[in-house]
Amino acid sequence: MIHARSLTKTFATGRAQPVQAVRGIDLDIAPGELVAVLGPNGAGKTTTMRMLTTLIPPTSGTATVAGYDVVGDSAEVRRRIGYVGQGNGGGHTQRARDELYTQALVYGLSRREARRRTDELLEVLGLRELAARKVSELSGGQRRRLDVAIGLVHAPRLLFLDEPSTGLDPHNRANLWQHIATMRSSHDMTIVLTTHYLDEADDMAERVIVVDHGRVIADDTPDALKSHLAGDRIGLTAPDAAAAARTAELVSHGPGAREVAVHGTVVTARVTDGPRALPGLLAAARESGIDIAAAHVDRPTLDDVFLALTGRSLREETAPKPAAELAPLPGKDA
């Protein structure tokens, strides 16, 4: 569905140094895949997507999307893809229904077909009651659903979603994803989305492509990325600080242990296989006369994957590391 080779994009910025937003991306996406492109702000996610959707020409490299070259046959590409950008697609002075209807006409549907398709999508995306509202009068979540409806009017086989859920509360995000999943199963669609919500990429995508500094640095299923690149995090609670220091010493001699740290009485470390490592560590602690009060194993997150790949956390770019691993990440992409 998508084949990109050595795709690059350099933006001239006047007097300043040119910005190399994308530095050589190779990408192959097969029909039916649901792929999340994950990376920090300014990693080149949006620029890549804008090249694949024919909005901007690549500086070098080639890409075929839905069977056509993005530069030479951009009109053919545009006919076959759906695109939901970061902004709101609906004009603010337009009524929700009118924008869907217009979009249907744009893709060559007859007036009758366009009306039918408009009604269907309003129904499916829960916008029927809002059909006569102006876009400016819709809430953020409602506008986003309209954006997705607009992107789906012509039942594209390939849908690009650029940060579809940014700015939505968890309820609206879940709601939007439910709609997208429904549409995907009924339309046999390939979906490529960018996101910086780690949990979203983790839950929704079947394949995650991690991008940093304009390059692909990892590409696999979320589970494979996590097992191969990050490893589990274990935590042991010792009875006091002195015991914790001794526990840390024991842990650091354990198989494959790294990133050993002590916070008060809690010792944390990363190990390749947490569930298997834990019994041995507990036995070793008992032999040394330490009564471990609590122990836990956390599966890694995609943030751990990114950390392992780059030495940086995805989260620290926009927010201090939240206490809860599933806290949504605020902020906007560049």
Add this chain to the structure above:
Amino acid sequence: MTTPTPAQAAPRPAPADRTTRRGASAPLRDTWIVMTRELRPVLRDPFSLVFSLVQPLVFLGLFGPLLAGSLGGEQVLGGNVWQWFVPAILVMTTLFGTATTGSNLLYEFQTGAHERMLVTPLSRSSLLVGRSLKEVLPLIGQALIVIVVMIPFGFRADVLGAALGLALLAVLGVGLGSLSYGLATAVRKQDWMFWVVHQTLIFPLMILSGMLLPLDSGPRWMQIAATANPLAYVVEAERALFAGDFSSPAILWGWVAALATAALGLALGVRLMNRSAD
């Protein structure tokens, strides 16, 4: 491709390949779609429509009596003052109505609505031409209301001349609208520039066209500057057309000026629109 499994709530996919529908008439169809999209909010909001249609009357009602008073009566400038003033007001309405229209596009650049259109199969040029053509309808509406309201006050319009005059306004409106959209496209990354350029240009264009006060009474340099202003020719042509003075060469020059404005505006606007994605 595999056949999709039908889900209860989900719509059936639309027929897969629509390329066959898009033949030689596609650019015209695209332009029509863009134009009707732009007109829909105008027609759906009757209050602001009526308000905008009545606006020129307010100006006419306030400025007209002052003009007549300062010129020393209604029978001046070779006839009834309204014969001189009303055609000019129509040009002014066209100028003010269409010169600001680019701000709508500027807004769509910011929201993402324009980007969404750029990813569709719509031809790039239709995105400009359709918008520019949409300007014609409100401005003809405004002009007709002004003409009808002014008839009881002694304004007389030659029917054929008025029809040609409205057509001339439409051509000028498309040109000015295109230039406004072109300006919006050019300054989309510094949107405040739109209003700087707009405010800088609109008053010289208005005053140096002789639409409010005759340029004959101004200094020589103003008269020379006016020869470079297409609006000056259109204003003269409108006066001749509404008077039914078909032998006047001003009509020809007015059409030349309006057509040149339209050609320049469309060429420039389409060029800028083609490069409006980055």
